[in-house]
Amino acid sequence: MVFRENPRPGGRSARVQASVHQAVRDMLAVMDRAEVTIPLIAQRANVTPSTIYRRWGDLQELLADVAASRLQPETEPAEIGSVRMDLQAWTEQYADEMSSGAGREMIRDILSVPDTANAEKCSGYTQQQLRVLIARAQERGEPFPTLTELMDYVISPIMYRILFEQPPNAECVRGLISRIIPEGVVKS
Amino acid sequence: MVFRENPRPGGRSARVQASVHQAVRDMLAVMDRAEVTIPLIAQRANVTPSTIYRRWGDLQELLADVAASRLQPETEPAEIGSVRMDLQAWTEQYADEMSSGAGREMIRDILSVPDTANAEKCSGYTQQQLRVLIARAQERGEPFPTLTELMDYVISPIMYRILFEQPPNAECVRGLISRIIPEGVVKS
DNA sequence: ACCACTAACGCAAATTATTTGCTTTTAACT
DNA sequence: AGTTAAAAGCAAATAATTTGCGTTAGTGGT
Numbered sequence: 001m002v003f004r005e006n007p008r009p010g011g012r013s014a015r016v017q018a019s020v021h022q023a024v025r026d027m028l029a030v031m032d033r034a035e036v037t038i039p040l041i042a043q044r045a046n047v048t049p050s051t052i053y054r055r056w057g058d059l060q061e062l063l064a065d066v067a068a069s070r071l072q073p074e075t076e077p078a079e080i081g082s083v084r085m086d087l088q089a090w091t092e093q094y095a096d097e098m099s100s101g102a103g104r105e106m107i108r109d110i111l112s113v114p115d116t117a118n119a120e121k122c123s124g125y126t127q128q129q130l131r132v133l134i135a136r137a138q139e140r141g142e143p144f145p146t147l148t149e150l151m152d153y154v155i156s157p158i159m160y161r162i163l164f165e166q167p168p169n170a171e172c173v174r175g176l177i178s179r180i181i182p183e184g185v186v187k188s
Numbered sequence: 189m190v191f192r193e194n195p196r197p198g199g200r201s202a203r204v205q206a207s208v209h210q211a212v213r214d215m216l217a218v219m220d221r222a223e224v225t226i227p228l229i230a231q232r233a234n235v236t237p238s239t240i241y242r243r244w245g246d247l248q249e250l251l252a253d254v255a256a257s258r259l260q261p262e263t264e265p266a267e268i269g270s271v272r273m274d275l276q277a278w279t280e281q282y283a284d285e286m287s288s289g290a291g292r293e294m295i296r297d298i299l300s301v302p303d304t305a306n307a308e309k310c311s312g313y314t315q316q317q318l319r320v321l322i323a324r325a326q327e328r329g330e331p332f333p334t335l336t337e338l339m340d341y342v343i344s345p346i347m348y349r350i351l352f353e354q355p356p357n358a359e360c361v362r363g364l365i366s367r368i369i370p371e372g373v374v375k376s
Numbered sequence: 377a378c379c380a381c382t383a384a385c386g387c388a389a390a391t392t393a394t395t396t397g398c399t400t401t402t403a404a405c406t
Numbered sequence: 407a408g409t410t411a412a413a414a415g416c417a418a419a420t421a422a423t424t425t426g427c428g429t430t431a432g433t434g435g436t
Contacts, residue, residue, distance in 0.1 A: 011432060013384065034302075039422070048386050053423065055384085060300075105302075111351055112248075112300030114222075114293075123352035152364070156348035157340040163299055164311035164347075176340070200402055201413065227393065236415055241394065243413085 019045040020052060024066045033105055038062070060113050067106035068118035073125055076132050083137040083144060084181050090129065092173050095158050099167035107163070126155060145180045153180050207233040208240060212254045221293055226250070248301050255294035256306035261313055264320050271325040271332060272369050278317065280361050283346050287355035295351070314343060333368045341368050 023045035027036050038059050042049040056062040077090040097103045110118045130150050137144035145153075154176045161168045168176075211233035215224050226247050230237040244250040265278040285291045298306045318338050325332035333341075342364045349356045356364075 011384095012430085013432090016385080037422075049423080050387080050425080051385055058423085108300055108302070112296055114296070119352045123348075151348070152345040153341060156344040159348055159352075160311075160339070160344035163351075164307045199404085199413095204414075225393075237394080238396080238416080239414055242396095246394090 016045075016047055016051065016055075020047065020062070021066050021069065024062065025070070028066075028102075028105075033063075036063075060109070061115070063109040064113040064115075064118045067109040068121050071106055071110075071122050071125060073129055077129055079136075083133055083140060083142045084177075086136065087133050087144075087150075087181075088174060088177055090133065091154060091158070091177060092170050094126070094129075094155075095162075095168055095170075095173050098159070099162050104162060107159075111163075123151075127151065130155075143181070149180055204233075204235055204239065204243075208235065208250070209254050209257065212250065213258070216254075216290075216293075221251075224251075248297070249303070251297040252301040252303075252306045255297040256309050259294055259298075259310050259313060261317055265317055267324075271321055271328060271330045272365075274324065275321050275332075275338075275369075276362060276365055278321065279342060279346070279365060280358050282314070282317075282343075283350075283356055283358075283361050286347070287350050292350060295347075299351075311339075315339065318343075331369070337368055 020041060023041050024036070027041065027044060036059070038052050039049050041062070042052055045052075052062060056065065077086055080086050080089050098107060107122075110122055127147060130147055134144055134147060134150075154173075157176055158168050158173065161172070208229060211229050212224070215229065215232060224247070226240050227237050229250070230240055233240075240250060244253065265274055268274050268277050286295060295310075298310055315335060318335055322332055322335060322338075342361075345364055346356050346361065349360070
């Protein structure tokens with residue numbers, strides 16, 4: 001199978017992919033994830049099950065694919081005030097979204113597949129958002145952590161808590177941020 | 189079903205559990221994870237498939253259960269020299285084991301199930317090991333990070349890299365540790 | 377503009393996994 | 407020892423997955 005790469009943007013292949021993705025999203029919105037099956041998806045997307053099996057392999061991979069595309073951010077981090085405040089607001093929202101039922105399901109779907117492409121894509125989205133904040137800080141001359149520091153000391157602990165412990169609350173998130181940007185730096 | 193809790197330690201229930209777990213371990217050792225199925229496990233464990241289905245629900249949950257039990261540490265962190273060195277050695281081994289093919293599979297199995305009990309168990313094992321080191325440092329009067337610091341700034345970044353990016357190498361692990369214990373503290 | 381080519385899809389039969397109702401076994405507790 | 411309830415076995419019914427083969431629809435060449 002050559003699939004996946006270069007699904008010509010107007011071709012039948014692309015239409016089937018869009019239709020199947022949409023079917024999955026619609027179904028996840030109205031029914032429990034556990035009762036979503038490939039035959040059902042196929043029916044709603046007006047394709048045959050074998051098409052889905054041949055293209056994605058199994059339900060896990062399809063769900064991982066859909067989840068990754070759903071995690072792609074649509075907007076840049078909001079501008080609230082200082083970049084530190086922007087970071088705090090963005091991070092709290094990130095933590096909330098990832099901690100939610102739907103968020104956790106998407107992460108699980110992405111991680112439960114052997115192929116790491118979707119997980120990397122997901123981390124890439126996060127880094128892309130953080131880079132916007134870093135550039136903003138640089139532009140304004142505000143002191144700001146590096147990408148690595150943000151990933152290691154803010155994002156990673158949040159994700160670990162979501163995956164292995166209890167989802168972090170706002171206070172916890174603020175604590176992680178204070179640790180790498182002293183409060184004193186903020187001008188309110 | 190009441191299952192799970194209190195499987196009397198010599199009873200039939202416990203024997204079936206042990207037999208199924210062993211069958212899964214044996215099979216994972218010799219065949220690809222993708223071709224392990226419940227009917228096959230049942231055959232090797234000398235039980236009927238329906239027993240496994242009724243008890244664990246599906247393959248994912250069974251694999252998660254087995255993976256969690258395999259991640260339970262058997263020994264305490266080795267005593268190398270200073271507690272800082274012990275920490276470094278233990279953490280490098282932890283990162284290696286978790287980054288390995290088998291390690292990553294176990295983590296995936298644990299995280300791909302909605303029930304978070306096994307993930308929490310897994311995090312609990314890690315904390316238990318770290319607490320041994322913390323106690324050791326306290327006993328010897330060596331300065332040492334808190335459990336939260338270790339989890340947030342060492343374990344979490346390692347796990348994030350394994351799950352979402354590239355597995356960390358030894359140098360990276362050492363870097364994470366240096367960040368919370370200055371090198372200078374070590375007396376060689 | 378037409379034709380040839382091939383990747384991707386549809387269909388349907390064969391296989392395999394999962395669910396479920398009912399029966400039997402086993403260990404815990406009188 | 408006898409009773410009982412949880413857990414296992416058995417087998418039929420259902421559902422999902424795989425696969426071979428024919429068809430369709432975009433792609434590239436003339």
